[in-house]
Amino acid sequence: MHFEYATRKLRKQLESDAEMVKAYGDRAKRLKMRLGVLKNAHTLADVPSEPPPRCHPLTGKDAGHFAVDVTGNWRLVFEPLWPPDDELAREEGDLRKVTAIRIIEVVDYHR
Numbered sequence: 001m002h003f004e005y006a007t008r009k010l011r012k013q014l015e016s017d018a019e020m021v022k023a024y025g026d027r028a029k030r031l032k033m034r035l036g037v038l039k040n041a042h043t044l045a046d047v048p049s050e051p052p053p054r055c056h057p058l059t060g061k062d063a064g065h066f067a068v069d070v071t072g073n074w075r076l077v078f079e080p081l082w083p084p085d086d087e088l089a090r091e092e093g094d095l096r097k098v099t100a101i102r103i104i105e106v107v108d109y110h111r
Contacts (some may be wrong), residue, residue, distance in 0.1 A: 001038055001039060001040075001041050001043070001044070001082075001098075001099055001100060001101060002060050002065050002099060002100035002101075003035075003038070003100070003101060003103055004037070004081065004100065004101070004102040004103070005102065005103050006102060006104045006105065010049075010103060010105065010106075012060055014031075014035060014103065015107075017032070020032060020069075022100070025099060026071075026108060027070055027071050027074055027106075030095070031070050031076065031106060033052075034053055034069075034070055034076050035076070036067045037068070037084045038068070038076075038078075038101065038103075039090065042099065043095060043097070043098055044080055044095040044096075044098035045094075045095035045096040045098075046100065046101075048066065050081055051069065052069060053068045053069060054068060054069045055067070055068050056068075057076070059060070062077070063097050064079060064108075065077055065078065065079045065104060066078055066079070066080065067109075069093050070106065072108075073108045073109070073110040074106065074107070074108050075106070075107060075109060076103065076106050076107075077101050077103075077105050077106070077107060077109070078101040078102060078104055079102045079104060080098040080100075080101055081096065081098065081100040081101060081102055082098060083098075083099075
């Protein structure tokens with residue numbers, strides 16, 4: 001799967017092992033594993049919805065975004081980049097059509 005990033009800072013933190021450890025400390029190892037699962041998936045439908053990654057849609061103010069578990073309450077939050085010429089896939093939520101995501105943040109959103 002192809003990645004885009006919400007900010008340059010986030011890209012820097014997630015593309016460099018040293019920056020990842022600096023930014024996320026002991027969560028960096030698991031974060032790197034989750035990024036690997038996402039990177040190796042052909043589509044968003046290929047990402048397991050069972051633990052440990054547990055890819056799941058978010059609700060409320062974050063509706064339209066998805067998350068995978070990192071550690072404890074920490075999540076990697078992203079939005080699917082739907083094919084621009086396939087409005088039906090978006091409307092139906094066909095995750096088999098999503099081959100790219102935009103990573104929004106790594107956050108403990110349970111606080």
